[in-house]
Amino acid sequence: MARETTYLELSQDDGGAHKFYEVTVDGTAVSVRYGRIGADGQLQNSSFPTTEKARAAAAKKIGEKVRKGYAPAVRGQRAARSVTRRQVASAPSTARAVAPVLWRFRTGSSAFGIHVDEDRCWVGNQAGDVYTLSHGGEVLARYSLPDGVKCLVADEFWIYAGCDDGTVYDLSSKVPFGAYAIAADVDIYWLDIHEGVLNVSDANGGLTVIDHEDEHQWSRKSAGNGAWMVRADERAVFHGHSGGVTAYAADGSGQLWHTRTPGGVLFGWQEDHAVYAGTVRNTVQRLSKATGAVEASYACDAAVYSCATSPDGRHVFAGDSSSSVYCFDADGRRLWKLGTGGGSALSMQYLDGRLYLVTTDGSLVCVDATEQAIAAAQQGTVPAPMDVKSAEALPVFTPAVSASAVATVSMAAAPAGGVVVECVQEGGRMRVQVVSGGFESSWNVQFPRGIREAGARYVVDGLHAASGGFYRVRGEIRRLV
Numbered sequence: 001m002a003r004e005t006t007y008l009e010l011s012q013d014d015g016g017a018h019k020f021y022e023v024t025v026d027g028t029a030v031s032v033r034y035g036r037i038g039a040d041g042q043l044q045n046s047s048f049p050t051t052e053k054a055r056a057a058a059a060k061k062i063g064e065k066v067r068k069g070y071a072p073a074v075r076g077q078r079a080a081r082s083v084t085r086r087q088v089a090s091a092p093s094t095a096r097a098v099a100p101v102l103w104r105f106r107t108g109s110s111a112f113g114i115h116v117d118e119d120r121c122w123v124g125n126q127a128g129d130v131y132t133l134s135h136g137g138e139v140l141a142r143y144s145l146p147d148g149v150k151c152l153v154a155d156e157f158w159i160y161a162g163c164d165d166g167t168v169y170d171l172s173s174k175v176p177f178g179a180y181a182i183a184a185d186v187d188i189y190w191l192d193i194h195e196g197v198l199n200v201s202d203a204n205g206g207l208t209v210i211d212h213e214d215e216h217q218w219s220r221k222s223a224g225n226g227a228w229m230v231r232a233d234e235r236a237v238f239h240g241h242s243g244g245v246t247a248y249a250a251d252g253s254g255q256l257w258h259t260r261t262p263g264g265v266l267f268g269w270q271e272d273h274a275v276y277a278g279t280v281r282n283t284v285q286r287l288s289k290a291t292g293a294v295e296a297s298y299a300c301d302a303a304v305y306s307c308a309t310s311p312d313g314r315h316v317f318a319g320d321s322s323s324s325v326y327c328f329d330a331d332g333r334r335l336w337k338l339g340t341g342g343g344s345a346l347s348m349q350y351l352d353g354r355l356y357l358v359t360t361d362g363s364l365v366c367v368d369a370t371e372q373a374i375a376a377a378q379q380g381t382v383p384a385p386m387d388v389k390s391a392e393a394l395p396v397f398t399p400a401v402s403a404s405a406v407a408t409v410s411m412a413a414a415p416a417g418g419v420v421v422e423c424v425q426e427g428g429r430m431r432v433q434v435v436s437g438g439f440e441s442s443w444n445v446q447f448p449r450g451i452r453e454a455g456a457r458y459v460v461d462g463l464h465a466a467s468g469g470f471y472r473v474r475g476e477i478r479r480l481v
Helices: 051-067 371-378
Strands: 004-011 018-026 029-036 042-047 101-106 111-116 121-125 129-133 139-144 149-155 158-163 167-170 177-181 188-194 197-202 206-210 216-221 229-232 236-241 244-249 255-259 265-270 274-279 283-288 294-299 304-309 315-320 324-329 334-339 345-351 354-359 363-368 386-388 419-426 429-434 444-446 457-466 470-480
Touching: 004 051, 018 051, 029 051, 111 345, 111 354, 111 363, 121 149, 121 363, 129 149, 149 188, 158 188, 188 229, 197 229, 197 236, 206 236, 229 265, 236 265, 244 265, 244 274, 265 304, 274 304, 283 304, 283 315, 315 345, 334 371, 444 457
Parallel strands: 101 386, 111 149, 304 345, 444 470
Antiparallel strands: 004 018, 018 029, 029 042, 101 363, 111 121, 121 129, 129 139, 149 158, 158 167, 167 177, 188 197, 197 206, 206 216, 229 236, 236 244, 244 255, 265 274, 274 283, 283 294, 304 315, 315 324, 324 334, 345 354, 354 363, 419 429, 419 457, 429 444, 457 470
């Protein structure tokens, strides 16, 4: 029987989706390719006992997508989503000594995403790989996402990866899933999430705010472009761009303040009462969250690509375009400057005496930032850094893309303590509501978009109430049959 291929696309007028789905039947083999329009996408292969069963499985997959709005199309007629990869130059450090690096993990591709918590370290690169490591440098797991990772952001103990395909993936459960879809006309630069509300800054200086149900809330255009900074808390969203930093009320009711910075903003950080903006003019500025007033400045010797602070704001760290890393006291006095030993720091985070960097060569680097280690490094004494290797048998997690890809289970075999949820059509939107006893049934669940089908029920092994009156998944999802 001849090979048959069906190619579908979903490209909504409002930019809410811009993706393709292709099914090929070749005898008893069925292959599915999916992803954003213009990209190669991901490939899944399946085999069946007979050609009839293969064709039936393919027809089922196609039918599911058509019911969700996909339509036949011709590959290549629609333009790919606009994606800007950050172009950075990295010069050798002018520092006389190098930082005391404890370990280094090379991801294989340029990396911007970093998150470090009490349990592990996360790094995401432009190949779509996200790795988790222990604080000692052991590689624990790998997530393979369909496109390059823009950044990693955390919201309480949930962790999200924003990707070039416009999807923000929740990596908190056993299988990653797409939690938000960003409009195709938004050229994403940076993301932040606070209490389930996603804030997106873009190439044109725009700011888009989306709630936990993936519904657009509000948007603004700031007086600049190249918005590489967005940070949010319960009171405001702080938007850094070529014209400085602009603060907007969290509910979108208006602008609170605007402060011009010395050069465009390339990175942002926040603490409880201040935001920190790293700029192209070699400076980090600390701005009052309440008024936007400049409270302190931290002078570097080259453009600032990244910055961070210790939890109390006692120390401020910065990485520049010349492969150097700095430490200042809260008032702006430079305490030290050292070379990274391997590229410029594009993102950074401090935790418990260690400074974690992701660099232009795609490495996650752990620096001993204690006073004793830094003093020894300034005298030329540093440890031999451990070169971390990834294990061959490393677990690799990929996103679930459709209901057919999710494991099924009968109610009798459902895990103890599992919560039952149901997909319900309400006013043109698909809601996911808890139907188990003992839970607030009016609360919706942040749930994978790809497996939402009207009337479908799922059992979730791990559901947590979140701020703002909704639930988040933190466990395995299985379809009830």
